[in-house]
Amino acid sequence: MGGGPGGYVAAIRAAQLGLSTVCVEGDKTLGGTCVNVGCIPSKALLQSSEHLEFTRLHAEEHGFSVGGVTLNLAQMMKRKDEVVGANTKGVEFLFKKNKVTWAKGWGALESANTVHVTAADGTVTIYKPKNVIIATGSVPTELSFLKFDEERVLSNIGALKIPEVPRHLIVIGGGVIGLELGSVWRRLGAKVTVIEYAPTILPGNDADIIKEADRLFRKQGFEILTGAKVTGGKRDGSSVVVNLEQNGAQQSLVGDYVLVSIGRKPHVAGIDAAALGLHLGSRGEIQVNDEMRTNLPNVFAIGDVVGGKLLAHKAEEEGVIAAEVIAKKPVHMHYHNMPAIVYTWPEIATVGLAEHEVKASGRAYKVGKYPFLANGRARTMAETSGFVKFVCDAQTDEILGVHMIGANVSDLITEVVLAMEFRGTSEDIGMTVHSHPTLSEAVKEAALAVSGKAIHI
Secondary structure (H helix, E strand, C coil): CCCCHHHHHHHHHHHHCCCCCEEEECCCCCCHHHHHHCHHHHHHHHHHHHHHHHHHHCHHHHCCCCCCCCCCHHHHHHHHHHHHHHHHHHHHHHHHHCCCEEEECEEEEEECCEEEEECCCCCEEEECCCCEEECCCEEECCECCECCCCCCEECHHHHCCCCCCCCEEEEECCCHHHHHHHHHHHHCCCEEEEEECCCCCCCCCCHHHHHHHHHHHHHHCCEEEECEEEEEEEEECCEEEEEEEECCEEEEEEECEEEECCCEEECCCCECHHHHCCCECCCCCECCCCCCECCCCCEEECHHHHCCCCCHHHHHHHHHHHHHHHCCCCCCCCCCCCCEEECCCCEEEEEECCHHHHHHHCCCEEEEEEEHHHCHHHHHHCCCCCEEEEEEECCCCEEEEEEEEECCHHHHHHHHHHHHHCCCEHHHHHCCCCCCCCCCHHHHHHHHHCCCCCCCC
16 A cells, blocks of 8 residues: 555565565555655756756856856756656556556555455445555654645655745755755755754754754855744735744744655555554554564555654665565564655765664764865865764774765765674774775775774874
8 A cells, every 4th residue: 555665666576486466556656755756856957056056056167167057947857757757667667567556546444354445436446455564664754834825835755846936945954855855945046044943953962963064055145043932924915923032032934935855654555554443553564574564464654654764765665574474574674774864955864873863772882084185085185174084982893873964965974884784893894895996985095994993184
């Protein structure tokens, strides 16, 4: 039930394992939130806006001038839609290739072995599966006084298709979605104000990452208000008024658009948990064990609907585990080494424990840190902001967490994830030959820095 990253991956893996598989999805296209109105379109706009900002601000550093640069927002949006279309068609192709049936309609779980699918024309098809995987995802949380209209009061969906560059975009929430989509519109020319209730943006991240990110984002032009509580707001024609309290003082901001990105909640439409006896957690998430089983026989759940970190790659891995458990494979899910990325510029990539988490546990630890300023490849790219930081056990040298902020760190984090899967050490990475000149050498040097062996600092 659900054709997003968790659902479609689960369906394909189940089919690969020889199971007759039906994927229920009521949207016109497969791919769910991630492909249609999340990960993919936001990255398309981030990429386009990065090109525009580079051309406007940094081209001359590289020895060429580009005059009369203008924004064609309609073309940028057209390209974004084309990228999304290619991805959704790709998923549909994979269904055909693997003989997965796409049940086009909205599913309702009537019992552990009965699913009703209602098509757009009202036709109802009843399926009697041996096993069900619930992969219904999540939906954005809204404020009671600022309900989404996707015209001026926006969720991630509306923020991906604003028809003009805002004069002033107010972003409520200084997490991943707010900073990524705020980055898009700031680069295109909007004034962007970020309001975050927590003392810092990106709450929960390593303190060094937060400090560097805050500094760089302010330097780029973000207005960032932390420790600020939104107390009210309303739409007033073509404007939106947001009231907030910060340090005991009251103020009001007026923008032409507001993006509310204060989190997401499990989407359980079509599932009457009380009637089914399905166990939910305190936040409405479906409770599962490490085989992705719910308390109902032969009913599994994966992805955002089970809570935890709301990440597409987490959902995909859970989908594979559920499918393989159904096929009687001896597997289980674990979350020890789940990477997370923020696709701002510079990018942020993390895995494992932050320094404050290790410190709070009482475990003795050591830290190694290496700046991109000292990396030859970063200098050639004129991308010297940021660093790589290792947090390792003081006795065993096991890698406990790694935190990166810099150019292309979304691609650098995977080597660390692999090392951590094998309970690797900083020495393991420090002894590994890294090609020169590459950004990946910053990972090696940070690993060497844990034991004071870094060469280039």
